[in-house]
Amino acid sequence: MSWSGSSEGGSGRRGYHHGNLREALIEAALELVGAKGPAGFTIAEAARLAGVSPAAPYRHFRDAEALLSEVAVRGFDLFAERLAKAWNGGRPQAVRAFEDLGRTYLAFAREEPAYYAAMFESRISQEAHPELLAAGDRAFGVLRDAADHVAATLPPDRRPPSLMMALHIWGMAHGIASLFVRESPSRRKLPMAAEDLLEAGVLIYLQSLGLAGGQ
Amino acid sequence: MSWSGSSEGGSGRRGYHHGNLREALIEAALELVGAKGPAGFTIAEAARLAGVSPAAPYRHFRDAEALLSEVAVRGFDLFAERLAKAWNGGRPQAVRAFEDLGRTYLAFAREEPAYYAAMFESRISQEAHPELLAAGDRAFGVLRDAADHVAATLPPDRRPPSLMMALHIWGMAHGIASLFVRESPSRRKLPMAAEDLLEAGVLIYLQSLGLAGGQ
DNA sequence: AACTCATGTTAGGGGCTTTTACATGACTGG
DNA sequence: CCAGTCATGTAAAAGCCCCTAACATGAGTT
Numbered sequence: 001m002s003w004s005g006s007s008e009g010g011s012g013r014r015g016y017h018h019g020n021l022r023e024a025l026i027e028a029a030l031e032l033v034g035a036k037g038p039a040g041f042t043i044a045e046a047a048r049l050a051g052v053s054p055a056a057p058y059r060h061f062r063d064a065e066a067l068l069s070e071v072a073v074r075g076f077d078l079f080a081e082r083l084a085k086a087w088n089g090g091r092p093q094a095v096r097a098f099e100d101l102g103r104t105y106l107a108f109a110r111e112e113p114a115y116y117a118a119m120f121e122s123r124i125s126q127e128a129h130p131e132l133l134a135a136g137d138r139a140f141g142v143l144r145d146a147a148d149h150v151a152a153t154l155p156p157d158r159r160p161p162s163l164m165m166a167l168h169i170w171g172m173a174h175g176i177a178s179l180f181v182r183e184s185p186s187r188r189k190l191p192m193a194a195e196d197l198l199e200a201g202v203l204i205y206l207q208s209l210g211l212a213g214g215q
Numbered sequence: 216m217s218w219s220g221s222s223e224g225g226s227g228r229r230g231y232h233h234g235n236l237r238e239a240l241i242e243a244a245l246e247l248v249g250a251k252g253p254a255g256f257t258i259a260e261a262a263r264l265a266g267v268s269p270a271a272p273y274r275h276f277r278d279a280e281a282l283l284s285e286v287a288v289r290g291f292d293l294f295a296e297r298l299a300k301a302w303n304g305g306r307p308q309a310v311r312a313f314e315d316l317g318r319t320y321l322a323f324a325r326e327e328p329a330y331y332a333a334m335f336e337s338r339i340s341q342e343a344h345p346e347l348l349a350a351g352d353r354a355f356g357v358l359r360d361a362a363d364h365v366a367a368t369l370p371p372d373r374r375p376p377s378l379m380m381a382l383h384i385w386g387m388a389h390g391i392a393s394l395f396v397r398e399s400p401s402r403r404k405l406p407m408a409a410e411d412l413l414e415a416g417v418l419i420y421l422q423s424l425g426l427a428g429g430q
Numbered sequence: 431a432a433c434t435c436a437t438g439t440t441a442g443g444g445g446c447t448t449t450t451a452c453a454t455g456a457c458t459g460g
Numbered sequence: 461c462c463a464g465t466c467a468t469g470t471a472a473a474a475g476c477c478c479c480t481a482a483c484a485t486g487a488g489t490t
Contacts, residue, residue: 016485017437037338039254044477052438058479059437120393121338123252136403160419163406167391168416172383175390178335180382188351191378201383201420204375208423231454232468259446268470273448275468 013051022060024050029071034114038068038122068122069129075115076135079108083142090149095211098150101143102173102198109177110194116182120174143170150211160209172201228266237275239265244286249329253283253337283337284344290330291350294323298357305364310426313365316358317388317413324392325409331397335389358385365426375424387416 013019028049032041043064044054061067086104090097109116119136126133147166151159180194190197228234243264247256258279259269276282301319305312324331334351341348362381366374395409405412 016439017487021437039338042477043479053440054477055440055479055481056438063479064477121336123254123336133403164412164415167395167405167412168387168419171390171394171412171416172387173390174394175386175388175392176382177390178393179386179389188348188355190382197379197382197386200379201386204383204423205416205420208419231470232456236468257446258448267468269446270448270450270471271469278448279446 018050018052018056021050021052021056025057025060025067026070026074029067030114030118033068033071033118033122038117041068043067065124065128068118069124069132071115072118072122072124072132073129073135075112075119076132076139078112078115079119080135080139080142082108083139087142087146090146094146094150094153095206098146098169098206099199099202101146102169102202103195105173106177106181106195106198109181113182116177120178121182140166140170150206151209154210158210165209168205169202172205173198176201233265233267233271236265236267236271240272240275240282241285241289244282245329245333248283248286248332248337253332256283258282280339280343283333284339284347286330287333287337287339287347288344288350290327290334291347291354293327293330294334295350295354295357297323298354302357302361305361309361309365309368310421313361313384313421314414314417316361317384317417318410320388321392321396321410321413324396328397331392335393336397355381355385365421366424369425373425380424383420384417387420388413391416 013021018024025046028046029041031049032045041064043057043061046067047054047057050056057067061070082104083101086100087097124132144163144166147162147169151162151165154160176194176198180188180190180197228236233239240261243261244256246264247260256279258272258276261282262269262272265271272282276285297319298316301315302312339347359378359381362377362384366377366380369375391409391413395403395405395412
């Protein structure tokens with residue numbers, strides 16, 4: 001047989017060796033997780049999508065969890081990048097930029113369900129994949145810095161611990177994302193967009209700390 | 216062979232027929248989910264724990280998801296019960312009781328990881344199991360009522376929409392539970408107990424709405 | 431041109447899912 | 461009391477997946 005000729009579907013192969021299997025598998029995994037959730041993804045099917053035998057992936061990943069973990073790491077990196085862009089060093093207005101961070105959090109969950117699922121819904125043991133924890137920390141670091149920056153606009157005697165602020169906002173954003181943005185279709189209905197819900201929550205929270213909320 | 220005699224380990228059987236297989240399977244599933252996460256649970260192993268053949272569970276549950284869904288429903292019911300007990304109609308002090316609700320949320324995630332995982336980390340399609348959605352709504356109803364009650368202590372002109380309040384608190388509680396209480400061992404370390412983190416967050420939030428926070 | 435080794439393949443053991451046909455025995459009405 | 465019925469169990473089997481081992485290929489190196 002040997003379909004070594006040409007006409008490959010983008011991430012195809014050119015002969016016995018694929019040439020870029022590792023990347024092709026990551027792409028395939030992302031696609032599958034997006035379509036069927038982290039539980040629906042299988043190594044065998046990813047291999048099928050990449051056009052190789054079911055055993056080939058094991059040359060590049062110890063097991064299915066390792067592949068999923070790589071997807072999650074990339075997700076965290078992309079997430080951190082988007083968050084950093086939204087924050088933009090707190091310019092032009094720190095509080096406003098802080099709120100944008102929240103919108104961006106939810107937008108990521110909404111627009112990148114596959115990454116989001118791999119990152120937060122795939123039950124990967126962090127022990128076995130320390131780089132995952134590191135990638136997560138990089139993403140949280142953006143939020144942490146932003147909280148620092150915002151807190152610093154207050155006089156020292158009324159300044160809250162910025163780590164606590166960051167954790168509160170992260171928690172609310174993550175909770176709203178998990179409950180109302182992600183999850184299967186026809187999830188619980190909200191009377192408002194999740195983004196607006198979060199923005200209101202963040203505003204109420206910041207107001208309490210003495211940080212003027214927009215108006 | 217026929218081990219139909221006596222001496223069963225609690226959920227044993229007494230002959231060809233188990234006698235209480237449905238319940239035994241639910242218990243087994245709960246145990247397995249607690250030990251290995253929703254992904255680690257299998258019908259075959261639950262059947263093994265119950266002492267029946269791998270096909271027997273299908274007399275009681277359409278498939279693995281249906282069994283897991285039943286576990287989740289029971290989890291939501293237990294959750295609602297605990298939340299209602301913590302709220303206790305808002306007595307003796309509404310705001311204080313409201314904070315207890317938050318502690319109870321996290322306590323549930325901490326003390327009932329198996330139920331919590333089945334409820335929130337098992338990716339069951341709500342379409343296929345509408346009773347799950349209903350059970351979840353019953354639990355959220357407690358929070359909703361509490362928010363109503365707390366909001367009503369404010370004069371109408373400064374009264375926030377109680378549904379929004381409930382959603383904010385639910386989101387923060389759920390986010391903190393998901394990020395810092397559940398998840399595998401050695402999860403991200405916090406500088407404080409998750410319960411205290413949440414309580415602080417709720418206090419800050421309520422304060423902003425003009426609801427005196429404890430002191 | 432021969433060698434080496436990363437990267438593929440085939441084959442296979444073991445496990446899970448779910449269905450189908452069959453077995454058992456608890457209950458029920460004559 | 462006894463036969464019939466049906467819920468609930470079992471065994472067998474097809475299909476899929478995981479992961480490993482032994483072997484094949486061919487790209488890059490010397």
